[in-house]
Every structure is written in C-alpha cells, then in structure tokens.
Amino acid sequence: MASNPLAPQWLVVPDDANTLSPALWPRTVTRSNGEVTVGGVTVGELAERYGTPVFVVDELHVRERAAEVRDALTSAFARVGSSAKVYYAGKAFLSIEVARWMAEAGLNIDVCSGGELAVALAAGVDPGRLGFHGNNKSVAEIERAVSVGVGAIVIDSLQEIERVASAAAGQGRVQRVRLRVNSGVHAHTHAFLATAHEDQKFGISLGDTADAVARIRSHAGLDFIGLHCHIGSQIFGSDGFAESAARLLAVHSELLAGGPVPELNLGGGFGIAYTTHDDPSPIGELADRIAEVVAAGCATLGIPVPVVAFEPGRSIIGTAGFTIYSAGTTKDVLVSTADDGITAVRRYVSVDGGMSDNARPALYGADYSVRIANRVSDSEPALVRIAGKHCESGDIVVDADYLPGDVRPGDLLAVPVTGAYCWSLASNYNYLGRPPVVAVRDGASRVIVRGETEADLLARDAGFREGASE
Structure with missing residues (x-):
C-alpha cells in the first residue's frame, strides 16, 4: 500500500496496523x-x-528499568576506578509509589520544588538521598530542605549561595551543595528543551565558576561537593555528554587547588523512542562511552576520577x-x-x-x-x-x-x-x-x-x- 502524501516522510505504512512495536510499549504488553x-x-x-x-x-517495567540504568552507570564507572550516583528525575513523573520504587531500586531522587520534596518525604525516602534543584527556590523551600537534611542542594545563582548559607547557619547545619554551570554545549534537541547554552535561565557560566565556588567555600555552613550541568533532554547519542564532560573537567581540575571536589554531576537527558523512527542509544553504550571519556580526561589532567552523578527520568519511566x-x-x-x-x-x-x-x-x-x-x-x-x-x-x-x-x-x-x-x-x-x-x-x-x-x-x-x- 502506498503511503498517504499527507504523512510525514519518516512514517512508514505498516504491514499490520495492529502490531505493537516492543520499543514503544511496556515490557509486559x-x-x-x-x-x-x-x-x-x-x-x-x-x-x-x-x-x-x-x-x-x-x-515491573519501571522497577526493572531503574535497576538497569543504575547497573549500567555504576558498572561503567567501576571499570574506570570510580563510582556513579543515579538520581531519578522526579519531574518526569513523581508519586509516592514511584518514589518508593526508586528508593527500593537503590536510586536517589532529584526534586525541584517544595511539592516534589513533600512527595519524596511522604514516601519515606531518606532525605540524604535527595537532590534539590530549581532556578528560583524560595527561602521557605531552602530552609525546609536544610532542616530535613536534603543530601545536596544544587545552587543555581549567586544570590542562592547566600540564601542557602543563611539557612544552614540559622539551623546550625552544614549543607552539601553543588553549583550548576553551563558548559556551552547545546545538545541537538528541541530549542525549548535545551538547557546548557549560555542564554538561558539555569546556572552560571563556566567563566564565573571559580569566583562562585570561592564564595561557597567562604561559608562554614556550606560543603561544596562539585559541579552540575544538564545539556538538554531527549538526547540519543553520547557526543554532547562527552564534550560537556571534557569542559567541566578542566574547571573541576582547577577547583581542586582550593579544596576537595569529590563529585561531578552530568545531569540527565537520555532519550527514548516515541515512534518507530526514533533510534536512541542503549543505556549500556552511553554509560561506557561517558565513563571512557571522563576517565581519559582525568588521566590527561592528572586528577582522580570523581564520583559521577546522573539524573535520568524519562529514560526510566517514559x-x-x-x-x-x-x-x-x-x-x-x-x-x-x-x-x-x-x-x-x-x-x-x-x-x-x-x-x-x-x-x-x-x-x-x-x-x-x-x-x-x-x-x-x-x-x-x-x-x-x-x-x-x-x-x-x-x-x-x-x-x-x-x-x-x-x-x-x-x-x-x-x-x-x-x-x-x-x-x-x-x-x-x-x-x-x-x-x-x-x-x-x-x-x-x-x-x-x-x-x-x-x-x-x-x-x-x-x-x-x-x-x-x-
């Protein structure tokens, strides 16, 4: 049967319009x-x-996929002498049950609002396994995150350094923080989904990183654990992650002169198939390639491979x-x-x-x-x-x-x-x-x-x- 001329070029007339493509459907379908x-x-x-x-x-699909992503990333970095932390990106879909599934699979959880934090806490997730994102966290959200013992707050602006420091000092706590930066790498994706080029609302430029980290380290109540960068969403290959990692590691290396930088967070964005035309890279291949690039970059710079964190969401539950x-x-x-x-x-x-x-x-x-x-x-x-x-x-x-x-x-x-x-x-x-x-x-x-x-x-x-x- 000939294709309808109104159809997009990528859409092929199926031999059987009842067929369910395994790449698009839950595993038990x-x-x-x-x-x-x-x-x-x-x-x-x-x-x-x-x-x-x-x-x-x-x-069952969600639980198995969470374990697969976890195992692929942790195994890949174990092979280069380090380890990986996997945070489920709650913004993809979060409920109390799903938060429990993620915790039971050994994943941490990334939240980006007070409401998402409340869901994770209601699920009984250890606050130390939570990361808190957001470009405009309210003072109340920051204070709550500090008070419950959130494992890491991702600082997104210079003003936020002082806000988190004030909350930590006011509660007599030391708060672990990451600093979100823009690597300048723009993954090939929809313009609305691209989040690592310079003209956007998230993070600070790499050129401002050293001064920002110095400000973080000047506060006794803040514990700087590393940089964070997210290059986009629905990414099918590893090239964007590799280039971003290389740029981040150069700055990471410089920051080691001022104190420990135990972790590097490369964000999420692993793509999935929405149609039979889509061909995303398997998670094992992505994990191996990124680990190889990070290890090679560290070897060139003469620094140890840090713990590398990731934040997959869509690729687990989509x-x-x-x-x-x-x-x-x-x-x-x-x-x-x-x-x-x-x-x-x-x-x-x-x-x-x-x-x-x-x-x-x-x-x-x-x-x-x-x-x-x-x-x-x-x-x-x-x-x-x-x-x-x-x-x-x-x-x-x-x-x-x-x-x-x-x-x-x-x-x-x-x-x-x-x-x-x-x-x-x-x-x-x-x-x-x-x-x-x-x-x-x-x-x-x-x-x-x-x-x-x-x-x-x-x-x-x-x-x-x-x-x-x-």
Whole structure:
C-alpha cells in the first residue's frame, strides 16, 4: 500500500496496523484474543474499572528499568576506578509509589520544588538521598530542605549561595551543595528543551565558576561537593555528554587547588523512542562511552576520577506508561498537499482527553504513536490524526500514524510512551479533571494517583456552594 502524501516522510505504512512495536510499549504488553494486555490485565478491564482517559504504568517495567540504568552507570564507572550516583528525575513523573520504587531500586531522587520534596518525604525516602534543584527556590523551600537534611542542594545563582548559607547557619547545619554551570554545549534537541547554552535561565557560566565556588567555600555552613550541568533532554547519542564532560573537567581540575571536589554531576537527558523512527542509544553504550571519556580526561589532567552523578527520568519511566482513550467521533478531511497540490484524505479521530493530559505535542511538537487496543482488524491502514476534545485547534495527541481503516467510535485507543511528562504537565484546561494513574502488575491493578472529578474541581472554587441548584 502506498503511503498517504499527507504523512510525514519518516512514517512508514505498516504491514499490520495492529502490531505493537516492543520499543514503544511496556515490557509486559501483549495482545490476547486481539486485546492489549499489560501486567496480565486487559485494557478493557482497565477502561471499565477506571474510565478513560487513564494513565497506565507497568510497575515491573519501571522497577526493572531503574535497576538497569543504575547497573549500567555504576558498572561503567567501576571499570574506570570510580563510582556513579543515579538520581531519578522526579519531574518526569513523581508519586509516592514511584518514589518508593526508586528508593527500593537503590536510586536517589532529584526534586525541584517544595511539592516534589513533600512527595519524596511522604514516601519515606531518606532525605540524604535527595537532590534539590530549581532556578528560583524560595527561602521557605531552602530552609525546609536544610532542616530535613536534603543530601545536596544544587545552587543555581549567586544570590542562592547566600540564601542557602543563611539557612544552614540559622539551623546550625552544614549543607552539601553543588553549583550548576553551563558548559556551552547545546545538545541537538528541541530549542525549548535545551538547557546548557549560555542564554538561558539555569546556572552560571563556566567563566564565573571559580569566583562562585570561592564564595561557597567562604561559608562554614556550606560543603561544596562539585559541579552540575544538564545539556538538554531527549538526547540519543553520547557526543554532547562527552564534550560537556571534557569542559567541566578542566574547571573541576582547577577547583581542586582550593579544596576537595569529590563529585561531578552530568545531569540527565537520555532519550527514548516515541515512534518507530526514533533510534536512541542503549543505556549500556552511553554509560561506557561517558565513563571512557571522563576517565581519559582525568588521566590527561592528572586528577582522580570523581564520583559521577546522573539524573535520568524519562529514560526510566517514559516507555513504562501509556494512556487509554475512548474514540468519540471520526471525520475524513480532504487536504491538498502544499508542494504539488495532490489531494488526499486525513482522518481525524477525536478522543476523550487531549492537551490537558498530554501537553507535549502542543508545547514541543512531540510525535506519538497510537494503536486500537481492544480489538484487531484486517482493514487497510488509514492515515489518522488523533485529536483531543479541547476547544483548541492545536489540541492534537498524535499528529500522524496509521490505524486500521475501520477505526470507529467506541474503540479504545492506546498511546504509548506517556509515562514521562504527561501526568506531570497535566492541567484542568476546559475544566477537565486530570486522569487517574493506575499501576499494573501480576494480574492486578491499583490506583497510585487518584483521578479528579467535577466535584474536586468545584471544591476549589470559592464561589461554589454544595447543594446549590444548577
């Protein structure tokens, strides 16, 4: 079958539009009698019990992936005579259950707000295993972080040095801190996701590092443990990490003259596949390459290899989650291509969620895939665009994919790779409640984040009077 001329060049017409690519779906996902099953539970059971939309997380996948990332990084650095610290980046998706899974897998946790700190503490995570990020932490957040014994605060500006020092002195504590710097390396990624070039809100320039570290070291209540840099997100190769590490190590070496610098934090950003076109590097290859570069750089500089910290989030939980929607309406639209005026049909399939549960397509132009989840079909593939129900023309969940041509209202549609940055970016736009998050494992399912009802939304409105007539 020829591709639809409206489809992006990278999108290939599938031989079977029912096929589930292993790279995009949780590890326990299969089709049983045509229906998608995850963790031994069918999507039909999940939709009937929890409604749609619903975020589904494969607990076993998350736990296994966390251990794999941990083992890959720690083993790689053990081979070069050092060690690695792995922090789960909570901003990808954080709940009390997920925080517990990470702690049980031996990971530390990175938080970047008072709310994320509260979740980690409620999960019983040892505060010493937490890192606290943020470009504008409030004084109250800093004081709380110091008081509970957060393992490391990442200082993001010169003013913050004094704020953290004041909090530590006021509580008679010594607070371990990192300094976030910009290496000048801009990983090849979406402009909104790039966070290490100079003209951005995070960190300070490498040229200002020596003075900033001297100021940190002038405070008895601050313990400087190393530099931090994050070069971007959704990075598929190791070249950006290698170049950033080389630049950071040069400054790291100079700082050793003024005192110990036991650690170096290279951030996160390891990419994952959202479509069959994506080809991210395996974590083992990334870990080995980065460890080799760091070791070689240290050898050249004549310094010991520091403990190297990383902050993966998406690469741990992204592929472990997917979203189930119910199809509502379908609409065939005749469209002429811009280049040659060829006319073709694009089928719009509307679902009962949208940009309120997945803002990434609207924010970043992110691509996703979709499959009919409650049945299989031998109908010829048709190009579809999955649209949300919000009053926005940009409310698109999946820009382009092929589904069986008989896709119809009432079908359950599953969009994979929504474990990261979907629930965490969710909103109540158009007064939709945020969907529940359900964990599945060993034939059982349970809610780990409760969905919101209209009553929940109204309860926050100060003008609401319970029992008032409509």
